[in-house]
Amino acid sequence: MKPYVILNAAMTLDGKIATKTGSSNISGEKDLKRVHELRREVDGIMVGINTVIADNPRLTVHKIDANPEDNPVRVVVDSKCRTPIAARITNKDAKTIIAGANDYKLEFIVSDRYANFTKRGIDFFFSGDKRVDLKDLMNYLYESGIKTLMLEGGSTLNFSMIKEGLIDEIRICVAPFVVGGKDSHTLFDGEGFDTMDEGVRLELFDSFKLGDDLILQYKVLNK
Numbered sequence: 001m002k003p004y005v006i007l008n009a010a011m012t013l014d015g016k017i018a019t020k021t022g023s024s025n026i027s028g029e030k031d032l033k034r035v036h037e038l039r040r041e042v043d044g045i046m047v048g049i050n051t052v053i054a055d056n057p058r059l060t061v062h063k064i065d066a067n068p069e070d071n072p073v074r075v076v077v078d079s080k081c082r083t084p085i086a087a088r089i090t091n092k093d094a095k096t097i098i099a100g101a102n103d104y105k106l107e108f109i110v111s112d113r114y115a116n117f118t119k120r121g122i123d124f125f126f127s128g129d130k131r132v133d134l135k136d137l138m139n140y141l142y143e144s145g146i147k148t149l150m151l152e153g154g155s156t157l158n159f160s161m162i163k164e165g166l167i168d169e170i171r172i173c174v175a176p177f178v179v180g181g182k183d184s185h186t187l188f189d190g191e192g193f194d195t196m197d198e199g200v201r202l203e204l205f206d207s208f209k210l211g212d213d214l215i216l217q218y219k220v221l222n223k
């Protein structure tokens with residue numbers, strides 16, 4: 001079993017979710033409120049380790065009225081357990097799970113870092129050898145009570161998740177500017193598919209303007 005997974009992201013018209021320097025201020029104010037309403041609705045929110053390092057996000061509901069119990073469980077996909085101990089996702093505002101890979105587990109669980117994380121109440125889940133096995137992780141999260149999960153990037157994790165058929169819905173904010181750059185991060189990076197035929201098919205079920213931005217909502221078809 002797996003949670004119902006909604007990928008949410010903001011991109012420029014040219015499909016970039018961050019520049020090569022990591023600059024990623026894309027959504028307008030109204031879209032940020034929409035994002036926080038979605039955060040309030042879901043049981044969990046997941047990002048890749050590079051997003052934690054680049055953005056130091058809180059992953060809590062803080063741009064709209066909310067109670068502490070509205071915060072989703074935060075999940076970081078972090079094979080080598082590189083999450084900085086001072087990262088905001090380690091604070092007490094919400095529960096946090098770090099998902100690591102088995103090849104790095106033994107060394108990590110005897111370290112002072114591990115002791116520090118567990119002292120802060122952070123949970124760990126290990127699966128896969130060099131990279132986190134995302135199917136196993138989804139099953140673990142579902143069994144832990146996370147029935148709906150918001151995926152908030154970045155590009156590499158987004159591609160692995162869609163390639164493995166783990167994304168159910170995609171909600172995209174398209175902002176009215178372009179930044180270009182072959183080294184910018186796009187909505188889906190990873191290794192990509194070789195042919196268009198292999199592309200994951202989507203069905204647009206809603207679209208609307210929000211402030212200056214355009215919101216596109218898709219169901220994922222061939223999972």
Ligand SMILES: NC(=O)c1ccc[n+]([C@@H]2O[C@H](COP(=O)([O-])OP(=O)(O)OC[C@H]3O[C@@H](n4cnc5c(N)ncnc54)[C@H](O)[C@@H]3O)[C@@H](O)[C@H]2O)c1
Pocket residue numbers: 008009010011016017018019022023024026047048049050051052054055077078079080131132133134152153154155156157158160161185189
């Ligand atoms: N505009 C937006 O909506 C938005 C949202 C989130 C992130 N971002 C941007 O995305 C950038 C980071 O994206 P990224 O692609 O470098 O990193 P990422 O956040 O996708 O993290 C990827 C890392 O996760 C780890 N990982 C472990 N198991 C994995 C697996 N099975 N599949 C994939 N990854 C696995 C690996 O260490 C991998 O390098 C940042 O610059 C951030 O600002 C933008």
Ligand SMILES: Nc1nc(=O)c(N)c(NC[C@H](O)[C@H](O)[C@H](O)COP(=O)(O)O)[nH]1
Pocket residue numbers: 008009010024025026027035047051055056057058059060152153173
């Ligand atoms: N929807 C959306 N629009 C953006 O313009 C943007 N940069 C992100 N980026 C996703 C990132 O994971 C974090 O949402 C932000 O870094 C905000 O951090 P908070 O958790 O609110 O502290 N997401």
